[in-house]
Amino acid sequence: xxxxxxxxxxxxxxxxxxxxxxxxxxxxxxxxxxxxxxxxxxxxxxxxxxxxxxxxxxxxxxxxxxxxxxxxxxxxxxxxxxxxxxxxxxxxxxxxxxxxxxxxxxxxxxxxxxxxxxxxxxxxxxxxxxxxxxxxxxxxxxxxxxxxxxxxxxxxxxxxxxxxxxxxxxx
Amino acid sequence: xxxxxxxxxxxxxxxxxxxxxxxxxxxxxxxxxxxxxxxxxxxxxxxxxxxxxxxxxxxxxxxxxxxxxxxxxxxxxxxxxxxxxxxxxxxxxxxxxxxxxxxxxxxxxxxxxxxxxxxxxxxxxxxxxxxxxxxxxxxxxxxxxxxxxxxxxxxxxxxxxxxxxxxxxxxxxxxxxxxxxxxxxxxxxxxxxxxxxxxxxxxxxxxxxxxxxxxxxxxxxxxxxxxxxxxxxxxxxxxxxxxxxxxxxxxxxxxxxxxxxxxxxxxxxxxxxxxxxxxxxxxxxxxxxxxxxxxxxxxxxxxxxxxxxxxxxxxxx
Numbered sequence: 001x002x003x004x005x006x007x008x009x010x011x012x013x014x015x016x017x018x019x020x021x022x023x024x025x026x027x028x029x030x031x032x033x034x035x036x037x038x039x040x041x042x043x044x045x046x047x048x049x050x051x052x053x054x055x056x057x058x059x060x061x062x063x064x065x066x067x068x069x070x071x072x073x074x075x076x077x078x079x080x081x082x083x084x085x086x087x088x089x090x091x092x093x094x095x096x097x098x099x100x101x102x103x104x105x106x107x108x109x110x111x112x113x114x115x116x117x118x119x120x121x122x123x124x125x126x127x128x129x130x131x132x133x134x135x136x137x138x139x140x141x142x143x144x145x146x147x148x149x150x151x152x153x154x155x156x157x158x159x160x161x162x163x164x165x166x167x168x169x170x171x
Numbered sequence: 172x173x174x175x176x177x178x179x180x181x182x183x184x185x186x187x188x189x190x191x192x193x194x195x196x197x198x199x200x201x202x203x204x205x206x207x208x209x210x211x212x213x214x215x216x217x218x219x220x221x222x223x224x225x226x227x228x229x230x231x232x233x234x235x236x237x238x239x240x241x242x243x244x245x246x247x248x249x250x251x252x253x254x255x256x257x258x259x260x261x262x263x264x265x266x267x268x269x270x271x272x273x274x275x276x277x278x279x280x281x282x283x284x285x286x287x288x289x290x291x292x293x294x295x296x297x298x299x300x301x302x303x304x305x306x307x308x309x310x311x312x313x314x315x316x317x318x319x320x321x322x323x324x325x326x327x328x329x330x331x332x333x334x335x336x337x338x339x340x341x342x343x344x345x346x347x348x349x350x351x352x353x354x355x356x357x358x359x360x361x362x363x364x365x366x367x368x369x370x371x372x373x374x375x376x377x378x379x380x381x382x383x384x385x386x387x388x389x390x391x392x393x394x395x396x397x398x399x400x401x402x403x404x405x406x407x408x409x410x411x412x413x414x415x416x417x418x419x420x421x422x423x424x425x426x427x428x429x430x431x432x433x434x435x436x437x438x439x440x441x442x443x444x445x446x447x448x449x450x451x452x453x454x455x456x457x458x459x460x461x462x463x464x465x466x467x468x469x470x471x472x473x474x475x476x477x478x479x480x481x482x483x484x485x486x487x488x
Contacts, residue, residue: 004453011452014207021211 042134050104057096075150250297251400309388319465324366
């Protein structure tokens with residue numbers, strides 16, 4: 001009986017507690033930078049596409065909402081011919097971001113992507129690509145990858161020695 | 172002729188005020204519950220969300236008013252009417268302020284008890300006519316609950332009747348000029364409060380409804396305005412029990428400075444708020460636990476209270 005009265009009193013005291021509700025459309029909540037919202041494709045600091053069309057995100061995606069087609073430019077640099085994410089299927093699990101070897105695909109703290117028409121939730125590459133590098137400002141895959149592409153030969157990457165001359169005896 | 176018109180006007184005013192308070196309670200309850208749960212509650216429709224009531228009512232009117240094909244049609248339709256009728260009939264004998272009463276019967280309290288006993292029929296019949304196992308279980312529990320609280324509900328009030336020497340509401344209030352009955356009849360007050368919560372079938376004694384166990388209990392199959400009648404009936408019941416508590420134990424309209432009707436409303440709204448606090452705070456017991464307490468604890472206490480009060484009243488006279 002006493003516990004009942006004690007409960008009533010404690011609940012009554014909640015009248016003087018601050019309210020926890022965030023009145024959403026008027027007052028936006030703070031979302032952490034790593035919040036898993038709308039997916040974007042980022043660019044490297046030079047402005048080129050980061051995506052190398054390796055298909056790892058599409059493979060990792062548990063709901064198969066990513067589809068893309070790889071192609072190469074004349075210098076041998078791989079990029080997606082098209083890149084399509086169906087956000088009506090996406091479950092925002094972030095596996096694509098974890099799978100991405102080049103930090104190209106990233107999830108952002110934006111979740112306001114409602115549409116009246118389901119078809120409008122299918123985002124093409126133009127909708128996905130942003131102009132900046134996203135969460136990793138200095139990273140550029142092609143500058144550290146030991147691959148020969150246009151404008152960069154073998155051994156010219158960062159932290160990479162020039163290729164050894166196999167026929168030379170010198171160390 | 173003039174008296175008849177005054178009577179009709181009183182009836183209409185009481186009906187209007189009671190139904191509006193009951194409808195407004197939907198908003199009050201949601202806001203208060205939210206306050207005690209650190210939320211806001213409805214605050215979008217109109218100022219402070221006050222028009223939520225209107226929005227809800229309009230919604231209820233536009234819902235499909237469906238009678239299931241397997242239901243006992245006429246009983247199904249009648250049941251929500253009974254709850255409204257009996258609870259509203261109880262208001263006829265309440266004296267809100269000196270002279271403001273529809274009929275100040277000399278058996279007023281008895282009439283209220285009779286009407287509240289009839290009210291449970293709506294729940295039992297509604298549960299039975301729905302031909303739905305959850306509704307039936309709800310109706311069954313309502314019957315069990317009625318058996319457990321109805322007895323000590325009446326007995327807990329007999330102390331008040333003994334002290335006032337009358338069943339009439341105005342006489343009971345007038346007998347509290349020196350001292351509110353809550354002091355000498357504190358046990359009776361507690362017992363009546365518990366019985367009153369059970370009578371209105373509100374948390375913690377919403378056993379017949381029990382959303383978490385029985386879908387919606389006795390009104391699982393009801394929709395539209397029939398559901399609305401149960402809903403408003405419940406709130407009118409809360410108003411009734413709060414009004415009864417303030418009349419029987421807290422001196423009704425008696426109080427300094429302010430006009431009598433204001434005192435009555437202050438006391439009534441205090442207990443309405445307390446009802447909502449109960450809902451915010453307490454969990455629901457099983458219905459066998461309620462029967463257990465009702466018969467083994469509350470009834471002996473009510474009888475003891477009646478005996479002691481009777482003895483003292485006799486000795487003093």
